Amino acid sequence: GENVEQHPSTLSVQEGDSAVIKCTYSDSASNYFPWYKQELGKRPQLIIDIRSNVGEKKDQRIAVTLNKTAKHFSLHITETQPEDSAVYFCAASVGGTSYGKLTFGQGTILTVHP
Amino acid sequence: NAGVTQTPKFQVLKTGQSMTLQCAQDMNHEYMSWYRQDPGMGLRLIHYSVGAGITDQGEVPNGYNVSRSTTEDFPLRLLSAAPSQTSVYFCASRSPTRADTQYFGPGTRLTVL
Numbered sequence: 001g002e003n004v005e006q007h008p009s010t011l012s013v014q015e016g017d018s019a020v021i022k023c024t025y026s027d028s029a030s031n032y033f034p035w036y037k038q039e040l041g042k043r044p045q046l047i048i049d050i051r052s053n054v055g056e057k058k059d060q061r062i063a064v065t066l067n068k069t070a071k072h073f074s075l076h077i078t079e080t081q082p083e084d085s086a087v088y089f090c091a092a093s094v095g096g097t098s099y100g101k102l103t104f105g106q107g108t109i110l111t112v113h114p
Numbered sequence: 115n116a117g118v119t120q121t122p123k124f125q126v127l128k129t130g131q132s133m134t135l136q137c138a139q140d141m142n143h144e145y146m147s148w149y150r151q152d153p154g155m156g157l158r159l160i161h162y163s164v165g166a167g168i169t170d171q172g173e174v175p176n177g178y179n180v181s182r183s184t185t186e187d188f189p190l191r192l193l194s195a196a197p198s199q200t201s202v203y204f205c206a207s208r209s210p211t212r213a214d215t216q217y218f219g220p221g222t223r224l225t226v227l
Contacts, residue, residue: 046215
């Protein structure tokens with residue numbers, strides 16, 4: 001089955017700096033890669049996703065890049081703010097018409113210091 | 115439109131007790147799933163369903179049963195609770211027409227003593 005590795009496990013940055021979280025996956029058939037943000041005691045919330053037919057996607061201060069050849073994808077947060085502090089999870093699945101079972105990475109605790 | 119709802123929010127059980135975690139969605143989503151979240155391990159898929167009457171096992175199904183009699187409801191049953199089942203449980207649903215986006219419920223924090 002699919003295996004997703006996520007690094008780093010913790011990340012501490014100063015407000016205004018950029019943050020990068022990286023994930024690798026094992027199943028070359030995976031073609032859907034979402035990122036979730038989870039604040040303490042709350043549910044995971046989708047923040048951005050990318051499919052294998054594109055290499056990069058941006059949404060304001062966040063962006064995701066995908067390298068299918070190397071089987072890795074990354075989350076980039078620019079101009080970080082204290083409210084970006086949370087746990088971030090990457091995931092991978094084989095999407096399409098069949099059910100895409102999401103396999104999650106272990107999570108990255110991001111702390112943004114004012 | 116309440117989205118995905120879960121009850122209870124918190125539960126404490128003794129080893130060997132049984133209980134059912136409830137999950138419901140009002141978005142007419144066909145696909146529903148149950149995950150457990152443990153510290154440092156992300157979310158792991160327990161069971162999932164692609165429609166009423168159809169269920170299948172995920173990554174960590176042992177000790178859990180599910181059924182899907184309606185589109186709206188997807189209960190998770192613990193037959194004989196064990197301390198290893200102490201975790202936070204999330205139900206999720208998605209529409210096959212909304213690509214692969216999954217919507218999570220608020221979670222149930224379960225402690226087994």
